[in-house]
Amino acid sequence: MSAAAKPDLKLVGTSPGGWEALRAAAEATARAEPRLASHLDAAILSRKDFAGALCVQIARKLGDTDLPAMSVREVCEEAVAADPAIVSAAMADLEAVLERDPASKGPLQPFLYFKGYQALQAHRVAHWLWREGREVLAFHFQSRVSELFQVDIHPAARLGRGLFFDHGTGIVIGETAVVGDDVSMLHAVTLGGTGAERGDRHPKIGNGVLLGAGAKVLGNITVGDEAKVASGSVVLKPVPARCTVAGVPARLVNCPAGEAPARTMDHTLAEVVYDFVI
Incomplete structure (x- = not known):
């Protein structure tokens, strides 16, 4: 700011x-x-x-x-x-x-x-x-x-405005994480690293992203604008803008994810899952 x-x-x-x-x-x-x-x-x-x-x-x-x-x-x-x-x-x-x-x-x-x-x-x-x-x-x-x-949010983490932390309990955001504007995240979300590496090691979350309960986004990867990460997912690779990912490890579910998922708080998933890991 x-x-x-x-x-x-x-x-x-x-x-x-x-x-x-x-x-x-x-x-x-x-x-x-x-x-x-x-x-x-x-x-x-x-x-x-x-x-x-x-x-x-x-x-x-x-x-x-x-x-x-x-x-x-x-x-x-x-x-x-x-x-x-x-x-x-x-x-x-x-x-x-x-x-x-x-x-x-x-x-x-x-x-x-x-x-x-x-x-x-x-x-x-x-x-x-x-x-x-x-x-x-x-x-x-x-x-x-x-x-x-x-x-637990490291004081160096850079957070945008218009954010919604629903319940809040268990949210962890690491030192080099960046969160855009109009993001919604539920309890037990982690924006963390993948180990003991130094330097820029935490996720970069775009504008309007929805992070479901218990979602783990790990490493210096980007989650694109208006993407959706399903509850309980573990994301280890970049997520394209306006796409939904789900699972462990996270897989693409559908693109586009739907309009303004962080505002609608729509956690539903498509019935067909793409057969590849992001």
């Missing part, structure tokens, strides 16, 4: 993942559930903007005796001030959850309680720290995210 990048203004207003929608949801919930009113006020209603609420939420989750919540919040505020694209991406991620997850009832639920969403936002701050050369603090963030959410 470029430090010069500007937030997407359409996400700041009344869109489902925008600040006004989040505040409205918090206000309605505070009225309906008075026992949560104090919490909602501290987390959202007393904040002046989405960035402030986001940093409070990250701090509430990651703070511990080693790095108190106030210190985490200060680091987050430093990051979003230096790189507004962190906030823009967080809003786009919230939009992605609301678009793709039928279990989500509004912006408040994922913002406060969905660990896939929260792990992703904490990673964005950790990645900023990594790019600033503050590697030890970046690793502290990674460690806390792994402990809390069971999501």
